[in-house]
Amino acid sequence: MTEQAIFAGGCFWCTEAVLKDVRGVEKIESGYIGGQVPNPDYRSVCTGDTGHAEAVRVTFDPNVVSYADLLRLFMVTHDPTSLNRQGADVGTQYRSAVFPLTPQQEQETKAVFEELGQQGVFGKPIVTSIEPATTFYVAEDYHQDYYANNPNQGYCMAVIAPKVAKLRAHYGEMLR
Template sequence: MSTEHATFGGGCFWCIEAAFEPLDGIESVTSGYAGGHTEEPSYRAVCTGNTGHAEVVQLAYDPETISYEELLEVFFTIHDPTQLNRQGPDVGSQYRSIILTHDEEQRELAASYIDALDEEGGYDDEVVTELARLEEFYRAEEKHQDYFAKNPNDAYCSMHAQPKVEKVKETFREKLAA
């Protein structure tokens, strides 16, 4: 089994992390920061919007079980890629929709996927998802890892993460881990 990595940001990393975890082929989901200009950013610094980083998740996955294209499909299902620098109640560039690619193949697949979404006209507005090469991924503080699993009754998680998890379980039923 080979492991590949994918990195996505689409709002609060707690929500994105929780939505990807039930999928078969996902070996791990790590919350962190990427896409910015500050070395070793902290949650507090990223929340100011001054580091340039987005809250992201980095997936380790088995491409023989779940493809990068399928990960893109999940990603675009669990967030609104037409909202610039926000997702729901979370506002700021740290919550932007972003795909950080690990290689040229991922960049090409993501660009084609975004083009297809725009051509299909499935959204009222244009997709504003940023596409950039991953330069550096910084793991978030431990309290942010598996946050939804550790805090299922947290009000934010109940209102924002839980619906994303349910959407994945309903929409991608055939891709859930046993």
């Protein structure tokens, strides 16, 4: 039996790339969530006017990797202390957010945030929001598995590759 989790950590290409090789992750879809406009597309989301965040929907086997462990990996592979931005990507569409799909996920999210805050992992307060899970819209095909399909693209080399390298260096035991 699989479960799903939805995380927004700025660019969905980055979040997808860092979580896709985690043992127990069976599928990742890049998409949009949290906005008011039905059926958004990349161009409209990029304006910041739809209210959507770039996000990933992760399908995983909880017998192999827990929701809390996926959440911890998500948190340490982006900047959860930066409001409405990740690096050069600025706007609410690049916000750091978690969209719990069950009351248990919401409780676990709050517990992990408290744990990371008490440990002072980031040196600054976590600003990642916990938002109601609204409709998740799967992004256009060319956004799916973007890093794997475009490893030599400038953004991939400059922004995504260092995040993937950090994950491999610090959490290699959790990867396939």
